[in-house]
Amino acid sequence: xxxxxxxxLAAAALIAAGAYYVTREKAPATTVENxxxxxxxxxxxxxxRSIAIGGADGAFTLxxxxxxxxxTERDGYPARGxxxxxxxxxxxxxxxxxxKTSKPENYAALGVTDDVAAGSETRRVTVRTGDxxxxxxxxxxxxRQAKGLESPGHYVRRAGESxxxxxxxxxxxxxxRNDWMDTQVIDLPVERVRRVTxxxxxxxxxxxxKTDPTQQLFALHEAPEGYEARSSAVTSSIGGLLxxxxxxxxxxxxRIEGLVPRTIVEVQTFDGLVATLEQYDVKDQNFIKFDxxxxxxxxxxxxAAAAATQPDAxxxxxxxxxxxxxxxxxxxxxxxxxxxxxxxxxxxxYKVRIIDKKIEDLIKSKTPxxxxxxxxxxxxxxxx
Numbered sequence: 001x002x003x004x005x006x007x008x009l010a011a012a013a014l015i016a017a018g019a020y021y022v023t024r025e026k027a028p029a030t031t032v033e034n035x036x037x038x039x040x041x042x043x044x045x046x047x048x049r050s051i052a053i054g055g056a057d058g059a060f061t062l063x064x065x066x067x068x069x070x071x072t073e074r075d076g077y078p079a080r081g082x083x084x085x086x087x088x089x090x091x092x093x094x095x096x097x098x099x100k101t102s103k104p105e106n107y108a109a110l111g112v113t114d115d116v117a118a119g120s121e122t123r124r125v126t127v128r129t130g131d132x133x134x135x136x137x138x139x140x141x142x143x144r145q146a147k148g149l150e151s152p153g154h155y156v157r158r159a160g161e162s163x164x165x166x167x168x169x170x171x172x173x174x175x176x177r178n179d180w181m182d183t184q185v186i187d188l189p190v191e192r193v194r195r196v197t198x199x200x201x202x203x204x205x206x207x208x209x210k211t212d213p214t215q216q217l218f219a220l221h222e223a224p225e226g227y228e229a230r231s232s233a234v235t236s237s238i239g240g241l242l243x244x245x246x247x248x249x250x251x252x253x254x255r256i257e258g259l260v261p262r263t264i265v266e267v268q269t270f271d272g273l274v275a276t277l278e279q280y281d282v283k284d285q286n287f288i289k290f291d292x293x294x295x296x297x298x299x300x301x302x303x304a305a306a307a308a309t310q311p312d313a314x315x316x317x318x319x320x321x322x323x324x325x326x327x328x329x330x331x332x333x334x335x336x337x338x339x340x341x342x343x344x345x346x347x348x349x350y351k352v353r354i355i356d357k358k359i360e361d362l363i364k365s366k367t368p369x370x371x372x373x374x375x376x377x378x379x380x381x382x383x384x
Contacts, residue, residue: 035096037156037167038136042092049130051084055123055175056116062180071181075252077343079180083172088127090171091136097153098166110155111141112164123175124159140173178248185290185345186336188242188269192324193218194298195268196238204359208238213270213300213323220362227363235362241354242267242275249285249346256280256289256344263355270300271324273333279355280344286352287344292333296326 050072051062061072062079069079100110107113111122121142127135137159144153144166154171157164174180195209196218207221218236220229229235261278268274276291300323324332347355 036092037094037096037138037158037165038091041135042089044129044135045088045092047129047133048088048127048135050128051087052126052128053123053173053175053180054116054125056120057175058177060177060180071177073177074181074250075255075343077181077250080182083174083180087125087171087173090169091125091127091138094154094156094167094169094171096165097168100155100164100166102162102164104162107141107157107164110157110164112139112155112157114139123173125173126159140171181250183246183248185245185247185340185347186242186275187244188267188273188275190240190243192269192271192273193239193242193267194270194300195266196241197266198238198355198357199264199266200358201262206238206357206359206362208235210239212302223359223363226366228366230362230364238354238357241265241277241351245347245351247345248348249287250343251282251287251346253289253342253344255282256287261289262286265355268295268298269329270298271329272296272299272326273329274298275336277355282344285346287346288355289344290336290340292336292340294326294330294333299323299326 049064051064053060053062060074062069062084063072063076064084067081069081069084070076071079101107104113111120113122116122116124123140124138125140126137129135139157139159141155141157141164144155146152151168152170153166153168155164156167191213193210194213195207198206204224205222208218209221210218216236217232218239220235223229259280259282261280263277263279265277265279266274267277272294274293274295276293278289278291280287280289
């Protein structure tokens with residue numbers, strides 16, 4: 001009697017255990033795994049040599065050389081190493097929270113399909129060692145927003161595996177290539193700018209300038225006889241050409257070898273910095289090459305400062321706030337040259353529109369009866 005009862009209890013336990021495992025397999029949405037998505041990855045992060053990222057905006061590769069990261073598809077332009085290192089740590093920290101589905105027809109709802117559709121949030125990240133070994137290969141789908149005290153979640157699928165998972169943890173994985181680079185080229189405050197000259201072949205140059213750092217507006221020079229500036233605001237916008245300059249694309253300087261610039265811009269500052277921009281057409285893009293130099297003759301000396309050099313001067317005047325000391329300007333030029341000399345940059349359209357300005361874009365007739373188009377073309381060809 002007791003033996004039969006024991007056998008019955010054992011059979012019931014086996015049935016219950018079987019039911020548990022079947023339920024676990026058929027109800028993955030409620031199973032909490034709490035296991036690392038890539039066990040042991042944290043111990044091999046120093047072996048990583050590349051991170052390939054693909055998404056709806058295209059694919060690119062971050063390559064590692066020691067502590068330096070670069071973008072392979074942009075001639076090795078420096079990448080933001082702190083972001084690359086952060087992604088590696090985040091991948092190593094991801095934990096499985098739930099198994100979701102193994103049916104391919106359900107992948108699209110979670111954003112974990114193999115094909116990346118236009119407008120999709122699906123991304124794929126592959127981390128490799130120097131010899132091509134794969135440390136992680138993950139299809140990253142939709143974000144599951146955190147509720148209450150929950151951690152953020154992501155729907156993912158390990159490449160080559162059928163089961164989609166909900167994982168827990170941060171994963172900042174931008175798919176725009178430029179998000180992985182510092183895109184700022186230069187940020188030169190308008191207050192420092194003294195003179196801007198835009199030179200187009202066979203055209204009268206565009207010249208705007210200020211005589212004093214305290215002036216707010218730039219004046220237009222070299223206007224043809226009978227014409228004047230159309231708008232002081234438009235004229236003065238040229239002085240802001242080098243304010244917060246960021247690139248849309250970048251390439252090695254070798255891309256412009258043998259080419260002739262179609263536009264040359266020179267920007268002079270009140271503290272002696274001279275920036276020269278050369279604009280080149282490269283296939284269907286135009287790129288800008290930057291050069292920087294120091295000219296002590298351009299350093300602004302205020303009338304008060306000039307008077308202070310006289311023998312009977314009472315005391316030296318206060319320095320002009322926008323005038324940097326020569327040693328600081330020279331250090332700035334050295335840093336800018338080191339940063340920009342190996343590269344050419346495709347700039348935002350609104351910056352290109354300033355570079356493309358011609359004298360006829362900036363002037364109007366002083367008298368309504370004076371025609372504008374025809375004389376300007378002739379005068380442009382006669383200009384030195």
